[in-house]
Amino acid sequence: xxxxxxxxxxxxxxxxALVLLRCNYSSSVPPYLFWYVQYPNQGLQLLLKYTSAAxxxxxxxxxxxxFKKSExxxxxxxxxxxxxxxxxxxxxxxDGDSSYKLIFxxxxxxxxxx
Amino acid sequence: xxxxxxxxxxxxxxxGNDKSIKCEQNLGHDTMYWYKQDSKKFLxxxxxxxxxxxxxxxxxxxxxxxxxxxxxxxxxxxxSLELGDSAVYxxxxxxxxxxxxxxxxxxxxx
Numbered sequence: 001x002x003x004x005x006x007x008x009x010x011x012x013x014x015x016x017a018l019v020l021l022r023c024n025y026s027s028s029v030p031p032y033l034f035w036y037v038q039y040p041n042q043g044l045q046l047l048l049k050y051t052s053a054a055x056x057x058x059x060x061x062x063x064x065x066x067f068k069k070s071e072x073x074x075x076x077x078x079x080x081x082x083x084x085x086x087x088x089x090x091x092x093x094x095d096g097d098s099s100y101k102l103i104f105x106x107x108x109x110x111x112x113x114x
Numbered sequence: 115x116x117x118x119x120x121x122x123x124x125x126x127x128x129x130g131n132d133k134s135i136k137c138e139q140n141l142g143h144d145t146m147y148w149y150k151q152d153s154k155k156f157l158x159x160x161x162x163x164x165x166x167x168x169x170x171x172x173x174x175x176x177x178x179x180x181x182x183x184x185x186x187x188x189x190x191x192x193x194s195l196e197l198g199d200s201a202v203y204x205x206x207x208x209x210x211x212x213x214x215x216x217x218x219x220x221x222x223x224x
Contacts, residue, residue: 032211041220
């Protein structure tokens, strides 16, 4: 069965500092991996996705993530945090079967200090 | 144009009532979903439909009945609402792996 683990329910960084949100997955088949962002009282917006092409994936708003099969990880990074990055971030995995259902991690709340 | 739209955005109702949430997508996707987000922000798949056919039912109580009149619409009807049904319900659609989500319906059962 697939699963996703996000280490750290809350991450706090200073504005301008590096953002690192951790995600590890388990999957018996080559996975599709995603990062979504949720702003308060909003839906989920796709930040980036890995679908077995390049292992370093660039997304919107300056975020990127690297797929590391040996570590079963897909950590999300951004070189310099902005106040507007404060939100809930979800890592998700899909095994790419006919349903493409997403299995989500428990989420990480990113706090950005001025 | 909103890609995935769901109504209503907020729904407050009493225990025992029956309510429906509607979802429409204009992306031409074949697959639609309902996800539930609980009070701890945890997201879990409930149902998936592909071209009007149910393909996933994740052991959801049968008080929840999805209906897909066509591949652009997926509605969720809930009978005999319970306090534990309070959550945010998200509709989504996808062509393949990339899912697009609606803004959510916050259901509060009192």
